Amino acid sequence: MIPSQMLKGTLEGCILAVIGRKETYGYEISQQLEYYGFGKIAEGTIYPLLLRLEKNGLAEAVYRQSEVGPQRKYYRLTAAGEQELALFVRNYRALSRAVDNLLQETKGDAVYEPQDKETVAGK
Amino acid sequence: MNRKTKKLLQENNLLEGQLTPENNRTMTDLIVYLRASNTTAYQQECVRRDITEMVLEGQRRGETMEAVIGEDYKAFCDAVLSEVPKRTAGQRILSALGCGCLYVDVLAVIWLAFGAIGWLLGEGTYPWLTVTAGNLVALAAILAASIGLVEYICKNAFDENLGKSKVIPILLVLLVAGLVAGSVLLRGIVLFRMHFLLALGLIAALYGAHKALEEKVD
Numbered sequence: 001m002i003p004s005q006m007l008k009g010t011l012e013g014c015i016l017a018v019i020g021r022k023e024t025y026g027y028e029i030s031q032q033l034e035y036y037g038f039g040k041i042a043e044g045t046i047y048p049l050l051l052r053l054e055k056n057g058l059a060e061a062v063y064r065q066s067e068v069g070p071q072r073k074y075y076r077l078t079a080a081g082e083q084e085l086a087l088f089v090r091n092y093r094a095l096s097r098a099v100d101n102l103l104q105e106t107k108g109d110a111v112y113e114p115q116d117k118e119t120v121a122g123k
Numbered sequence: 124m125n126r127k128t129k130k131l132l133q134e135n136n137l138l139e140g141q142l143t144p145e146n147n148r149t150m151t152d153l154i155v156y157l158r159a160s161n162t163t164a165y166q167q168e169c170v171r172r173d174i175t176e177m178v179l180e181g182q183r184r185g186e187t188m189e190a191v192i193g194e195d196y197k198a199f200c201d202a203v204l205s206e207v208p209k210r211t212a213g214q215r216i217l218s219a220l221g222c223g224c225l226y227v228d229v230l231a232v233i234w235l236a237f238g239a240i241g242w243l244l245g246e247g248t249y250p251w252l253t254v255t256a257g258n259l260v261a262l263a264a265i266l267a268a269s270i271g272l273v274e275y276i277c278k279n280a281f282d283e284n285l286g287k288s289k290v291i292p293i294l295l296v297l298l299v300a301g302l303v304a305g306s307v308l309l310r311g312i313v314l315f316r317m318h319f320l321l322a323l324g325l326i327a328a329l330y331g332a333h334k335a336l337e338e339k340v341d
Binding site (some may be wrong): 049052070072 | 127138141173174175176177179180183190191192193199202203205207208258
């Protein structure tokens, strides 16, 4: 399970990526995220982000009758949304590269190695 | 509330009828909380439709409302409200005026009815109605207490200890004090008299103003 604090900055971009693949709705987005390893994310977490995307003109919504049950709100990317997704991909790749580089360089560094009791005690 | 909003409200009421009693109760808390927000009634109904459909779908899958929305309903509502456009200053003023006209109108009808009962009991001088300082104090007390009460209940819709809150009894005491002051202590201070036809006209005008303002704002 990815900590929610860590997800915060990227979830919106990831939702853009899911919507970017095809027109979709809240529950399907939640399932897609779970499929990709994000863990169970409630629709209640996704809905405010979808509202934000809509408010910022990055996604547009349309109501469609579902085969079963009530109608669903489907989301699709706007042109601005596609640009934002491309920007997110660039930024995320840069961040991912930077974090990867850092972790590779520091791997095995004594600072990050678990220290034994004697070292901690300064003996 | 204009026609577009009323139509959506009626659709949402029908939709909510499909919720289980437990989900319906939680949904009511959620909607009550949204009502206190600084968003238009139309925006509130749009959000209400989305959430109800979300919960209905979850219900169909056999999921609880908590599984669909998350554990913290208040945090969910706050997250949603932060993404919904706020009312402009103009919309807030028009909405407050519209509500004010309706509240005063309802109280004016009651005042007129009491005046008519007074004539039947041989009090007052037909066709004149008396407006006393007490009437105005009672009006202010009823408006302040009822608006305060509704605001407080809406903003604390998710508070399980709402029933134990001291604010509600304080507001009720203020209301009673205002009514007692109005109907007993200040009853004798006559401000002016009004012909009942003029009173009827004012009541109709207030209602007309309320309807017109209601159409202007979402």
